[in-house]
Amino acid sequence: MEDEPAIADLVRLYLTRDGFGVHLERDGEAGLNAARRLRPVACVLDIALPGLPGTEICRRLREAGDWTPVIFLTARDDEVDRIVGLELGADDYVTKPFSPRELVARVRAVLRRSAGGPEGADRQRVVGPVTLDPARRTVTAAGSPVQLTSTEFDLLAHLMARPGRVFTREELLAGVWGYAAHAGTRTVDVHVAQVRAKLGPASVIRTHRGVGYAVDA
Amino acid sequence: MEDEPAIADLVRLYLTRDGFGVHLERDGEAGLNAARRLRPVACVLDIALPGLPGTEICRRLREAGDWTPVIFLTARDDEVDRIVGLELGADDYVTKPFSPRELVARVRAVLRRSAGGPEGADRQRVVGPVTLDPARRTVTAAGSPVQLTSTEFDLLAHLMARPGRVFTREELLAGVWGYAAHAGTRTVDVHVAQVRAKLGPASVIRTHRGVGYAVDA
DNA sequence: GGTGTGTGTTCGAGTTCGGTAAAGCCGGGC
DNA sequence: GCCCGGCTTTACCGAACTCGAACACACACC
Incomplete structure (x- = not known):
């Protein structure tokens, strides 16, 4: 979920290229519904979203017993402490400006962790x-x-x-x-x-x- | 063992979801007794606990010949806790703020290790x-x-x-x-x-x- | 062949990155 | 207390890398 179209497209392009199916929402409410309906393997949420802030989406998912891995996009470093784990149960975060590559790497890492499996082999x-x-x-x-x-x-x-x-x-x-x-x-x-x-x-x-x-x- | 309810609940939810049975104590003394009585496969201890600090619980368990794997939760940047914990015979630690998933991963890793698992970790x-x-x-x-x-x-x-x-x-x-x-x-x-x-x-x-x-x- | 747009290549100023030395910090031992 | 060893941080410098301008070249269309 991401409201700036340019960034959203880029993120989608990258994740798609790496073999992930991507569903994109630009609005908080819509995003929450989509997450509930589609049961994705992971969510990438911007902190600031029109409608419903990303933090709130995460909180509601957790409240409903949904433990889908969540990765936040944030513009500010000082928000970070609040995000990860403690209050919200997020799994990782990436601060803007970020390289799309880094985001993809983190999505993979989170999935790896939640799968508990050994490191996925980056293929030659x-x-x-x-x-x-x-x-x-x-x-x-x-x-x-x-x-x-x-x-x-x-x-x-x-x-x-x-x-x-x-x-x-x-x-x-x-x-x-x-x-x-x-x-x-x-x-x-x-x-x-x-x-x-x-x-x-x-x-x-x-x-x-x-x-x-x-x-x- | 963890005194902040929000964190404790989060940890329990995650561990439970991953198939671990979880017993929770909020107080140091009670925790030590529970550990002795229930003989869990592993303990997750907050460093700072009312009653008895986590480090002390660990020390006493070890003193009594109990080598149940222990994982510490420590306050951020608290180097003191880290060293003390490891010296006491702890098996791992996680610094706050942490991702609950990371904690679960570490619990799994510790159990794998203590089971003498298939990791070729000891090979030259x-x-x-x-x-x-x-x-x-x-x-x-x-x-x-x-x-x-x-x-x-x-x-x-x-x-x-x-x-x-x-x-x-x-x-x-x-x-x-x-x-x-x-x-x-x-x-x-x-x-x-x-x-x-x-x-x-x-x-x-x-x-x-x-x-x-x-x-x- | 002429012309124009797009690409290849060269080169140097400016910047970033990593090695290294040295100082600060902290705990443990004397 | 003091010193000592190990970990971390800081500061500086040289080396490696980046980036864009400038010019040379290639291709397409006329």
């Missing part, structure tokens, strides 16, 4: 001669290891998460850099070039003129 | 020239023994539990220190430096700039 991704391991943050091209910087790695990981899918520069900026990024879109080009150079002849990133970038499916 | 770990023995809490580098402090050992053990896997500072703070906090401190860096210095040229800890640390796979 392979495209042509290039392999990428998210947990180890390693990349190999044609068998040899490749040293990428943090941003370069995230960029490649993002592209390789959905081989064949074309990402616009804006999407990449939002996804890799975070929605609060102030970088210009040409920054993406520069980093793509850098990754290509490091991958050498094995480069799998293809330009879609006038649109963006993708890795070969 | 070898990475390059470095070996680490969790049971003996010893480390050798290139054949010679290395003296590590308790924190340093835990840190290295944590990293070596999954060679190659990159841990963020936040993950390490949570896993090694038990802080549920969202980082913002250099503590991890300093300890990493310390471990590196002691391991000498055999140092296997690699920095992943902008991410965290890992040991070479």
